[in-house]
Amino acid sequence: MAGLSEGQTPVLEIDGTLNSNDGNSRGNKGNDKAVVLVGEENSNSNIDTQNQQGGSGGGSEREMPSMHRSGSRPQLDLSKAAIQGNFEVKNPTILLPNQSDDISHLALDIGGSLIKLVYFSRHEDQSIDDKRKKTINERLGISNGNRRSYPILGGRLHFVKFETTKINECLDFIHSKQLHRGGVDSRHWNPGVQVNDNAVIKATGGGAYKFADLFKERLGVSLDKEDEMDCLVAGANFLLKAIRHEAFTHMEGQKEFVQIDTNDLFPYLLVNIGSGVSMIKVDGDGKFERVSGTNVGGGTYWGLGRLLTKCKSFDELLELSQRGDNSTIDMLVGDIYGGMDYSKIGLSASTIASSFGKTISDKKELADYRPEDISLSLLRMISYNIGQISYLNALRFGLKRIFFGGFFIRGHAYTMDTISFAVQFWSKGEAQAMFLRHEGFLGALGAFMSYEKHGLDDLMVHQLVERFPMGAPYTGGRIHGPPLGDLNEKISWMEKFVLKGTEITAPVPMAPSGTTGLGGFEVPLSKGSTLRSDASALNVGVLHLVPTLEVFPLLADPKMYEPNTIDLADHSELEYWFTVLSEHLPDLVDKAVASEGGTDDAKRRGDAFARAFSAHLARLMEEPAAYGKLGLANLLELREECLREFQFLDAYRSIKQRENEASLAVLPDLLVELDSMSKETRLLMLIEGVLAANIFDWGSRACVDLYHKGTIIEIYRMSRNKMQRPWRVDDFDAFKERMLGSGDNKPRPHKRALLFVDNSGADVVLGMLPLARELLRRGTEVVLVANSLPALNDITAMELPDIVAEAAKVVSVHGHLMAFILILSLLF
Ligand SMILES: Nc1ncnc2c1ncn2[C@@H]1O[C@H](COP(=O)(O)OP(=O)(O)O)[C@@H](O)[C@H]1O
Ligand SMILES: CC(C)(COP(=O)(O)O)[C@@H](O)C(=O)NCCC(=O)O
Numbered sequence: 001m002a003g004l005s006e007g008q009t010p011v012l013e014i015d016g017t018l019n020s021n022d023g024n025s026r027g028n029k030g031n032d033k034a035v036v037l038v039g040e041e042n043s044n045s046n047i048d049t050q051n052q053q054g055g056s057g058g059g060s061e062r063e064m065p066s067m068h069r070s071g072s073r074p075q076l077d078l079s080k081a082a083i084q085g086n087f088e089v090k091n092p093t094i095l096l097p098n099q100s101d102d103i104s105h106l107a108l109d110i111g112g113s114l115i116k117l118v119y120f121s122r123h124e125d126q127s128i129d130d131k132r133k134k135t136i137n138e139r140l141g142i143s144n145g146n147r148r149s150y151p152i153l154g155g156r157l158h159f160v161k162f163e164t165t166k167i168n169e170c171l172d173f174i175h176s177k178q179l180h181r182g183g184v185d186s187r188h189w190n191p192g193v194q195v196n197d198n199a200v201i202k203a204t205g206g207g208a209y210k211f212a213d214l215f216k217e218r219l220g221v222s223l224d225k226e227d228e229m230d231c232l233v234a235g236a237n238f239l240l241k242a243i244r245h246e247a248f249t250h251m252e253g254q255k256e257f258v259q260i261d262t263n264d265l266f267p268y269l270l271v272n273i274g275s276g277v278s279m280i281k282v283d284g285d286g287k288f289e290r291v292s293g294t295n296v297g298g299g300t301y302w303g304l305g306r307l308l309t310k311c312k313s314f315d316e317l318l319e320l321s322q323r324g325d326n327s328t329i330d331m332l333v334g335d336i337y338g339g340m341d342y343s344k345i346g347l348s349a350s351t352i353a354s355s356f357g358k359t360i361s362d363k364k365e366l367a368d369y370r371p372e373d374i375s376l377s378l379l380r381m382i383s384y385n386i387g388q389i390s391y392l393n394a395l396r397f398g399l400k401r402i403f404f405g406g407f408f409i410r411g412h413a414y415t416m417d418t419i420s421f422a423v424q425f426w427s428k429g430e431a432q433a434m435f436l437r438h439e440g441f442l443g444a445l446g447a448f449m450s451y452e453k454h455g456l457d458d459l460m461v462h463q464l465v466e467r468f469p470m471g472a473p474y475t476g477g478r479i480h481g482p483p484l485g486d487l488n489e490k491i492s493w494m495e496k497f498v499l500k501g502t503e504i505t506a507p508v509p510m511a512p513s514g515t516t517g518l519g520g521f522e523v524p525l526s527k528g529s530t531l532r533s534d535a536s537a538l539n540v541g542v543l544h545l546v547p548t549l550e551v552f553p554l555l556a557d558p559k560m561y562e563p564n565t566i567d568l569a570d571h572s573e574l575e576y577w578f579t580v581l582s583e584h585l586p587d588l589v590d591k592a593v594a595s596e597g598g599t600d601d602a603k604r605r606g607d608a609f610a611r612a613f614s615a616h617l618a619r620l621m622e623e624p625a626a627y628g629k630l631g632l633a634n635l636l637e638l639r640e641e642c643l644r645e646f647q648f649l650d651a652y653r654s655i656k657q658r659e660n661e662a663s664l665a666v667l668p669d670l671l672v673e674l675d676s677m678s679k680e681t682r683l684l685m686l687i688e689g690v691l692a693a694n695i696f697d698w699g700s701r702a703c704v705d706l707y708h709k710g711t712i713i714e715i716y717r718m719s720r721n722k723m724q725r726p727w728r729v730d731d732f733d734a735f736k737e738r739m740l741g742s743g744d745n746k747p748r749p750h751k752r753a754l755l756f757v758d759n760s761g762a763d764v765v766l767g768m769l770p771l772a773r774e775l776l777r778r779g780t781e782v783v784l785v786a787n788s789l790p791a792l793n794d795i796t797a798m799e800l801p802d803i804v805a806e807a808a809k810v811v812s813v814h815g816h817l818m819a820f821i822l823i824l825s826l827l828f
């Protein structure tokens with residue numbers, strides 16, 4: 001038990017979040033809990049145990065563990081962290097003097113066609129209501145208004161785009177969210193915080209020059225111009241290093257994520273297909289050369305396409321192409337060779353010999369051609385041409401990898417397949433075309449990172465966690481006009497979303513596997529399909545900046561740790577979880593609605609939540625990789641995120657409370673029972689209790705069934721009695737030896753124990769607290785670590801102080817000991 005076993009180990013994000021909620025295994029949730037014991041001999045470990053004197057030393061300051069990395073990033077900087085005040089005081093405040101609150105919120109890339117925004121928002125602590133927050137703040141000795149004593153950590157990176165011609169919509173959006181002044185959320189959180197009236201916003205792209213005066217006039221901000229190529233490269237390098245499953249190949253309709261080895265990234269060719277196309281040879285961070293470009297790019301497709309088809313939007317044009325047949329427009333090899341291949345030089349009859357070549361016919365006018373066919377010919381011509389020029393440049397410099405970005409690609413399967421085909425065909429498979437999920441945001445991200453104080457450039461994998469976009473409502477855009485700030489609007493958008501459901505949730509059509517292998521494609525088969533709505537088509541989630549998401553350093557093998565224990569790449573696994581989550585949904589909605597008082601408003605939100613979540617599940621069933629590689633943890637996270645979006649801050653609130661109370665009521669009897677045992681038996685009972693109590697997990701169907709059959713203490717006892725050694729992971733004998741010794745060997749107590757706690761109710765109260773008490777009795781300091789946000793019936797760090805305080809009351813004899821449990825508060 002003292003060790004951490006496979007699949008159970010939590011990730012400690014250094015903002016404090018315990019990220020372990022994918023412990024669900026079929027039918028029952030895995031044991032998420034863990035105990036880490038730090039002995040004196042561990043003085044070299046990252047857990048710094050210096051200066052600690054078991055509870056004496058009123059008024060002194062004590063060093064806290066230092067887990068920060070180098071660099072000045074918006075992360076939890078634990079250096080010089082100290083407990084403030086008297087150690088006798090319960091749950092003392094931890095001061096983080098080096099934690100920086102400064103983070104700039106917005107960067108722009110204003111291109112020839114589109115404006116791209118990347119902005120950062122802090123997490124707001126929505127998990128508890130104001131009254132409760134106040135009590136906790138009082139308990140923790142946090143004074144209002146002193147933001148630095150209670151840092152809000154972590155946040156989210158959002159991605160939004162507008163058409164450049166609609167720059168006023170963009171300015172309205174920035175204004176409505178007050179992004180130019182540091183964001184509404186930070187002001188909302190603390191009205192006292194100063195807004196910056198002389199803000200400077202980093203901006204790149206030609207529009208940073210063209211629209212500088214307009215920004216000054218409308219928003220009173222200056223644009224700090226960053227070079228476009230610098231930004232593209234910085235953005236691409238950042239994404240390739242920091243975001244998992246950012247890059248993928250797309251061949252014949254098949255998307256495959258490529259895990260980039262960050263030590264073997266350079267050199268590569270970056271091709272950004274915006275209005276025009278830039279080709280950049282990238283040799284390292286900040287080391288690059290723009291080696292080529294072409295003026296036949298995204299602007300060409302959209303501009304010519306609009307003129308020729310009268311389409312009103314880019315998406316409409318792209319959708320048309322899906323129903324097109326280019327052989328009515330393009331002159332094919334077969335047209336020239338009387339239906340035959342020109343096999344001597346490797347050209348099949350269906351290969352395009354001359355794009356638009358058939359329109360030379362003087363018998364036909366524009367109106368005689370179908371817009372669908374024109375769009376497809378144009379798309380193929382431009383994509384193929386870009387692929388071919390890219391290959392030639394890769395060849396010039398001996399580059400094997402070509403990454404394509406820019407919004408021309410728009411996650412569109414046929415576009416990517418055409419580019420990939422051109423690269424593969426001409427390089428004879430030597431070079432590889434890869435695409436980026438944040439395709440259009442490279443420049444904006446680069447500009448965002450150019451704020452020096454961010455220092456985001458050395459963020460490592462795992463530090464940004466991608467979560468799911470809830471659809472377009474948050475981004476403004478085509479369907480619904482202005483940005484939606486208010487929940488009612490989100491819900492009505494959701495209602496519309498569902499009405500349009502099949503249209504909007506249909507996956508981006510895959511290209512048919514009709515490649516001839518001889519330089520051409522057949523006509524796309526995906527007739528009648530529509531593209532996703534603008535925003536959901538971005539295929540990017542909101543990036544949650546979890547500033548220092550680190551694998552817990554005391555794991556036996558931190559490098560091997562993978563929190564996502566179940567990979568849903570296997571379709572039957574995905575189907576299984578789809579069914580579990582779908583079946584559980586009505587019950588979850590009931591609980592969520594009840595947790596908000598069952599009002600009409602709550603019911604409406606519950607409905608909207610169910611629709612949003614179902615729509616996401618449906619989309620993921622069709623396109624599991626829509627948001628990157630999908631694991632169970634992502635799916636569960638999506639559910640919680642979705643609940644929060646519809647303002648269900650803690651759906652299991654009342655159940656948790658009821659169970660905490662019921663468990664606290666039986667705790668004294670349990671402790672009496674434990675105290676009557678011999679040391680050896682007690683230790684075993686304690687550990688069995690920890691394991692037994694972990695079945696109290698509402699994510700598990702078996703547990704929910706059990707609940708209907710007995711009281712908490714009955715179930716706990718029954719489950720404890722059923723424990724049969726050896727357990728699945730059983731190192732109890734070693735643990736016992738370390739704790740109790742044998743013969744004359746009387747081991748010294750551990751200095752500190754970290755207990756990672758999981759579920760509310762019996763799990764924490766009857767399982768973990770008795771163990772904590774045992775450790776405290778031996779003089780070991782105990783740190784309880786818990787999630788920062790609720791997930792099902794998980795206990796949160798915010799709830800722990802109350803529970804520990806209540807437990808200390810009922811455990812009168814040892815009550816004072818409870819006071820020395822430190823709660824590792826996981827503050828967002
Ligand atoms: N909603 C859209 N409106 C206009 N163009 C779009 C849209 N979505 C994708 N595109 C394509 O993306 C191109 C712009 O890509 P982007 O990388 O933003 O370039 P730029 O920086 O020149 O604006 C357009 O020329 C068009 O081909
Ligand atoms: C001028 C640009 C860098 C502007 O960037 P964009 O707005 O297209 O993203 C780009 O359009 C481009 O590289 N055009 C191709 C010019 C050429 O090399 O022929």
Ligand SMILES: [Mn+2]
Nearest residue numbers: 111112205274
């Ligand atoms: Mn651009």
